[in-house]
Amino acid sequence: MTPQKMLRAEAFEDALGGSDLEELIGYNLKRAYVIVRTDFRKTLGEDGxxxxxxxxxxxxxxxxxxxxxxxxxxxxxxxxxxxxxxxxxxxxxxxxxxxxxxxxxxxxxxxxxxxxxxxxxxxxxxxxxEDTLFSEMTDDEKQTLLSLLRKIRAREDDE
Amino acid sequence: MTPQKMLRAEAFEDALGGSDLEELIGYNLKRAYVIVRTDFRKTLGEDGxxxxxxxxxxxxxxxxxxxxxxxxxxxxxxxxxxxxxxxxxxxxxxxxxxxxxxxxxxxxxxxxxxxxxxxxxxxxxxxxxEDTLFSEMTDDEKQTLLSLLRKIRAREDDE
DNA sequence: CGAATTTTGTTAATTAGGTAAACAGTTGAA
DNA sequence: TTCAACTGTTTACCTAATTAACAAAATTCG
CATH class of the missing domain: 1.10.10.10 (Winged helix-like DNA-binding domain superfamily/Winged helix DNA-binding domain)
Known part of the structure; x- marks a missing residue:
């Protein structure tokens, strides 16, 4: 990658804050879920x-x-x-x-x-x-996250 | 379903609070993600x-x-x-x-x-x-959720 | 009671979403 | 110039999940 191209790619990433997607809960939820799923597999995986x-x-x-x-x-x-x-x-x-x-x-x-x-x-x-994956979060933050996710899950019985 | 069986099934659901799974962020994240994905498809779906x-x-x-x-x-x-x-x-x-x-x-x-x-x-x-799906959440709660999900996403570049 | 409906576990077919490997063409760096 | 890296693409594959059908069993209701 040329320095010029590199700058261009980084520009896209840095500017991502300006993307509509970043403001959507659904998009962020999916991206976070993929990370946790990948790490879960690495942990229990290897034919676990x-x-x-x-x-x-x-x-x-x-x-x-x-x-x-x-x-x-x-x-x-x-x-x-x-x-x-x-x-x-x-x-x-x-x-x-x-x-x-x-x-x-x-x-x-x-x-x-x-x-x-x-x-x-x-x-x-x-x-x-989970302890290592979420080590950047305080216990309070983890509990807050859990309660917000459960709030979404309250919709679980809507068919 | 007999009344007896019904009671038994509900007992499992009510007792779910006692399950290890309910305390795991990963499990709650996945369940929440599935709900949002399903609703997203219902919204943009029908070959959208x-x-x-x-x-x-x-x-x-x-x-x-x-x-x-x-x-x-x-x-x-x-x-x-x-x-x-x-x-x-x-x-x-x-x-x-x-x-x-x-x-x-x-x-x-x-x-x-x-x-x-x-x-x-x-x-x-x-x-x-998203407005209707998350209507039970305040704007503050939505922003908190977004920032916590982004905290998880900070791991995105760990390979 | 007996007929119709529902539930259970199961199989088979299908779909969505995604990865990994290989490729030819192109570009960049040593 | 040669070697490495990158681009878009195809192919094969995998996992998760759904739908439809089915036979056996249980339940509901006329």
Missing amino acids: MSARVFSALSLCVRFPNITQSELARTMGIERSGLVAIVDRLEDNGYLRRVQVPTDRRVQALVPTDAGRTAYREAIKAVRAH | MSARVFSALSLCVRFPNITQSELARTMGIERSGLVAIVDRLEDNGYLRRVQVPTDRRVQALVPTDAGRTAYREAIKAVRAH
């Missing part, structure tokens, strides 16, 4: 758990005997999308599908000991990843 | 512009003669991913690829009058969508 698999395991550990439909509703995804996630967790030996005598349609999801152990390790790694 | 196409058009209008590589860097995506976006905008007649005599590799992106007009309509719709 994806965010979806991690979330599913977390909820199964917290709410043993949850059904797949309940889990899908809680995670805000389709039942069909959950099958592969639960397959993955069952293959890893982290949980089992258990028949429920009172309703033969459903299969309750129960974490194994290995699943609970894996989750304990994973949540530790995730918290460490 | 996707967020990516809208962003690209916005930057071409703001920085005419930007090149595809510069645009990709600014948007934080790969050059290869931009080709389809620019194709789409060119097909719609919203911008043109223009040869640059001083560097025969690059093609400068210049918006057409139709492109500028379409963008003006689009940004108006997007602002309206």
Whole structure:
């Protein structure tokens, strides 16, 4: 890149403050989300758990005997999308599908000991990843951010 | 759903406050992002512009003669991913690829009058969508949210 | 009761968004 | 001049997610 071109590229970046996009919450939300997702993958990745698999395991550990439909509703995804996630967790030996005598349609999801152990390790790694990724923010700022994001999430049930 | 099952499902949702996930910034960021994305699509959607196409058009209008590589860097995506976006905008007649005599590799992106007009309509719709979607938030809260998201985005250049 | 509706888990097909690798042509630097 | 780097592009691939259909089971209602 010539010095001239370099200056031109930097000019675009420096002038970005003047872009409409920078004032949009949606745009900033997406850019921030991509950064956090990338760092999450670097942390749990290298064929570790994806965010979806991690979330599913977390909820199964917290709410043993949850059904797949309940889990899908809680995670805000389709039942069909959950099958592969639960397959993955069952293959890893982290949980089992258990028949429920009172309703033969459903299969309750129960974490194994290995699943609970894996989750304990994973949540530790995730918290460490958030600690370093958000180290420039004070605890107050983090709580403020959380409460504002939850305010957006209050829209979750509008269909 | 039986009343019993209903109670059980609600119990899971109500108890969600006790889930580790709810305390994670990453999880809340993703859930909030999904809501905003869904609403954005409902607004500009119905074969309108996707967020990516809208962003690209916005930057071409703001920085005419930007090149595809510069645009990709600014948007934080790969050059290869931009080709389809620019194709789409060119097909719609919203911008043109223009040869640059001083560097025969690059093609400068210049918006057409139709492109500028379409963008003006689009940004108006997007602002309206954000106004209603975030109507529960005060202006102060919106600015706080923006500044916290930008704090996360400060990590954007860490590779 | 019996018929119609709903729910559950599942598969298959499709889409959106995005990355990575390779390429030919062009430019810049040693 | 040769080597490295950059540009736009194509191709192949991947992940996340949705929709539609389905059979089995459960629930609702006439």
